[in-house]
Amino acid sequence: xxxxxxxxxxxxxxxxxxxxxxxxxxxxxxxxxxxxxxxxxxxxxxxxxxxxxxxxxxxxxxxxxxxxxxxxxxxxxxxxxxxxxxxxxxxxxxxxxxxxxxxxxxxxxxxxxxxxxxxxxxxxxxxxxxxxxxxxxxxxxxxxxxxxxxxxxxxxxxxxxxxxxxxxxxxxxxxxxxxxxxxxxxxxxxxxxxxxxxxxxxxxxxxxxxxxxxxxxxxxxxxxxxxxxxxxxxxxxxxxxxxxxxxxxxxxxxxxxxxxxxxxxxxxxxxxxxxxxxxxxxxxxxxxxxxxxxxxxxxxxxxxxxxxxxxxxxxxxxxxxxxxxxxxxxxxxxxxxxxxxxxxxxxxxxxxxxxxxxxxxxxxxxxxxxxxxxxxxxxxxxxxxxxxxxxxxxxxxxxxxxxxxxxxxxxxxxxxxxxxxxxxxxxxxxxxxxxxxxxxxxxxxxxxxxxxxxxxxxxx
Numbered sequence: 001x002x003x004x005x006x007x008x009x010x011x012x013x014x015x016x017x018x019x020x021x022x023x024x025x026x027x028x029x030x031x032x033x034x035x036x037x038x039x040x041x042x043x044x045x046x047x048x049x050x051x052x053x054x055x056x057x058x059x060x061x062x063x064x065x066x067x068x069x070x071x072x073x074x075x076x077x078x079x080x081x082x083x084x085x086x087x088x089x090x091x092x093x094x095x096x097x098x099x100x101x102x103x104x105x106x107x108x109x110x111x112x113x114x115x116x117x118x119x120x121x122x123x124x125x126x127x128x129x130x131x132x133x134x135x136x137x138x139x140x141x142x143x144x145x146x147x148x149x150x151x152x153x154x155x156x157x158x159x160x161x162x163x164x165x166x167x168x169x170x171x172x173x174x175x176x177x178x179x180x181x182x183x184x185x186x187x188x189x190x191x192x193x194x195x196x197x198x199x200x201x202x203x204x205x206x207x208x209x210x211x212x213x214x215x216x217x218x219x220x221x222x223x224x225x226x227x228x229x230x231x232x233x234x235x236x237x238x239x240x241x242x243x244x245x246x247x248x249x250x251x252x253x254x255x256x257x258x259x260x261x262x263x264x265x266x267x268x269x270x271x272x273x274x275x276x277x278x279x280x281x282x283x284x285x286x287x288x289x290x291x292x293x294x295x296x297x298x299x300x301x302x303x304x305x306x307x308x309x310x311x312x313x314x315x316x317x318x319x320x321x322x323x324x325x326x327x328x329x330x331x332x333x334x335x336x337x338x339x340x341x342x343x344x345x346x347x348x349x350x351x352x353x354x355x356x357x358x359x360x361x362x363x364x365x366x367x368x369x370x371x372x373x374x375x376x377x378x379x380x381x382x383x384x385x386x387x388x389x390x391x392x393x394x395x396x397x398x399x400x401x402x403x404x405x406x407x408x409x410x411x412x413x414x415x416x417x418x419x420x421x422x423x424x425x426x427x428x429x430x431x432x433x434x435x436x437x438x439x440x441x442x443x444x445x446x447x448x449x450x451x452x453x454x455x456x457x458x459x460x
Contacts, residue, residue: 089345093338112158112185112270114138114299119276125287129297132288136297142167145300149178151261153296156183158270160191162302168194171300179259180294184266185273186230196255196264199235205246205268209281214243216254218289222282227251231268265290381443382436392450393432399457417453420460426453 110116114126205228212219242250397407
């Protein structure tokens, strides 16, 4: 007896294809059996040579070890190639990180520093002052700044709000006793109470470039300048000169001090001191006149030691973006590049489609039964009926001489089939092009009627 898996068995009930109903043409099963019986078409496991077991303790032939050696060599080569690719990717990432770090190293370093040539530095204004005979000295503590002040000195405080109480007291004493000029850059209410009593802020200026609208010589000669975009001030102190107003409140305020010849300048914006904006409008002229009125300029950049954590601006509420370091955007870019390189490295390479021999050959009748069970489980009577009718129409067209291209046209197929019928009348159009069966019994009946119709045409 031949088992169900015997490839040489000829199944008379085989079907012609995976989408056909059992009981149709056996050509598909015969072709499958022929393919399975062909040594050239055997599955991969059958083609694998196997060594016959020898007696216990027998040493395998010398050729047996060749396969293991040949397998180990490609594996070792593959590991070496993987290591080289990994090293290359890591080298590229490291080089990219170094380049980005170098590009980012000067982005915020030296902000308002007279020694920095960065866009946000102030080296340009310091060089212009040097050409006019003004010497610039950078200090980082309030004590150094107070000791360096005098009648021939201009003291610039770049970040007054950062100072602690002791530092503000030292700077205030220098303002009252030096007799020189003190320029406070964008001071807020936090520092104005100690450094310039009687002055308070009035919010942000609505425009960056403003007109002087005052009688201050430095402002009238400079003309329109970028003093807006930050703080505005208001005061009722006598002798104050208000310039560059925005919304009725000045962004530049000059106040006389107790000592003869001394004054205090409140500048609401740092724009006119930056390298990137010094050449715009009258920024250079205004900066040179405000900082170059005395031969010596003390550029005070408060250090972290001068800040007061209890009363400084660090206690104020800050948004999430303000708490993120300045270089976070470059870090995100580096992570994005690393992810992109990793994706390119590990992504699947899509090439042209290739054919390969399946490890198992499935009989046509088994495929048909499996698909039929899927149709049954899904209740797909419409799909099953369509497949049955389409297969029957194609076979009938070949029997009655209708071209394959017109096998699914009722006007061409129905008359030709009806002419071959000799028995009782049949509704050929309803059988071949009818509606979907209402239930499983109607589907089975349809299959039987199609079988009977095909047999009658074959024997006519």
